[in-house]
Amino acid sequence: MTAVLIFLDHAGASLAKSERELLSLAGSLGDVSVALAGDAEQTYLDGIGSYGVQECYRPEGDVTQVLVAGKAAFVTDAVRAAGADVVLLGNSYEAKEIAARAAIRLEAGVITDVVSLDDELTATKADFAGSYTVTCRVTTDVAVLTVKPNSFEAVEAGAPVSPREVRIPVDAEPAAAHITGRVDKPVSGRPELSEARVVVAGGRGVEGNFGPLEELADALGGAVGASRAATDAGWIEHSAQVGQTGKTVSPQLYVSVGISGAVQQRAGMQTSKVIVAINKDADSPIFEIADFGIVGDLFAVLPQATDEIRKRGL
Incomplete structure (x- = not known):
């Protein structure tokens, strides 16, 4: 059975639609575990568990204050701890950079902008500025994939279950500058x-x-x-x-x-x-x-x- 790890960069009290899509896709591929970067409420953890997730990997410390370096290191360690064959992430710029950094550490292949994925892990994506639609497949032991939102159906969740929490030690000296300031983005009320x-x-x-x-x-x-x-x-x-x-x-x-x-x-x-x-x-x-x-x-x-x-x- 394929072991799948999903990286979720938690930002709300409940699962976002794109997160439910990733969980649904992962469930169709094999056994699912989650690497969760930030703190989460119990309702969020129950939501993850309702998709059949048995283990939730959490960092021992804050990995959000060092741009993407800390998150990439955490994902790498979570993949090794879970023995994952497939790693799924969202398709944001940050997610793509985390995927690239983690893949280098894992000596894994990366496919970004995935819009379709079959049982053999052959992915479909647009390439060369959208001029071509191509199919491709990672040939390394671990496949790292970033998935476009709205590409897969989010199936209905099952009964809420709390997955087992596993703590991952965090490198105390991440190779990135600390964030010196933040500016909140204005809220429009529209979807992301x-x-x-x-x-x-x-x-x-x-x-x-x-x-x-x-x-x-x-x-x-x-x-x-x-x-x-x-x-x-x-x-x-x-x-x-x-x-x-x-x-x-x-x-x-x-x-x-x-x-x-x-x-x-x-x-x-x-x-x-x-x-x-x-x-x-x-x-x-x-x-x-x-x-x-x-x-x-x-x-x-x-x-x-x-x-x-x-x-x-x-």
């Missing part, structure tokens, strides 16, 4: 961009006005994203950037508004299940990959769409 089932993204065509996009996103219960041109212009924070040099998203619905659809931007969203493009230029490359396209003024189209969605209670 990489986990959202609906993303409404704007580009140069919004001309600095993201108001209509925010209203549509709120009507759909989605998140707001942007192209690099929009973030570089200062119209929206850089954490909202979708693309090759931004976040990679794979929602059920992606609404592209005023974005031309250059290859760098497409690399971050073309695995979306349904793509709707709104652009006044009928020759925009985004229409080549869109499932539905609207040629028109976004400032006329979006308010009508938002009003109709609210009328229908969608």
Whole structure:
């Protein structure tokens, strides 16, 4: 039976959707254990246990104050303690760096941006800025995989069970600088961009006005994203950037508004299940990959769409 270890960087009182997806995927592969970086409430631990997790590895000390170095060292030791064959992480920039650092220590192969995985651990992912969809497989004894949110179904949890806790010693001299300050990110009330089932993204065509996009996103219960041109212009924070040099998203619905659809931007969203493009230029490359396209003024189209969605209670 394959031994699977999931790294969870706890941030809430209950399991996030992406965490439930990882737990569901792991359960389909073999025996599951969890490496949990931070403190967690009992309800969170019960949630982990409800997915059949028997062991939860915790660090003896704080691994969150040294950027990713402490977390990578902790993951490495947890993999060895669990005898894991497969390591699963999320797909954030931080998770990818942790995966790379841990893989070097473990002499393991790494596959990032996984959107599909079969029983033989053959992964499907986009590559070369999204120009190709490739299948690949790790050939080392341990496989380290980062998984895109919304790529796997989160199955229903079972009865709450508290997994057995195993403490892992932490290196007292991590090779990284200490964090000297933090700034809290403003809370919008919208889902996190990489986990959202609906993303409404704007580009140069919004001309600095993201108001209509925010209203549509709120009507759909989605998140707001942007192209690099929009973030570089200062119209929206850089954490909202979708693309090759931004976040990679794979929602059920992606609404592209005023974005031309250059290859760098497409690399971050073309695995979306349904793509709707709104652009006044009928020759925009985004229409080549869109499932539905609207040629028109976004400032006329979006308010009508938002009003109709609210009328229908969608």
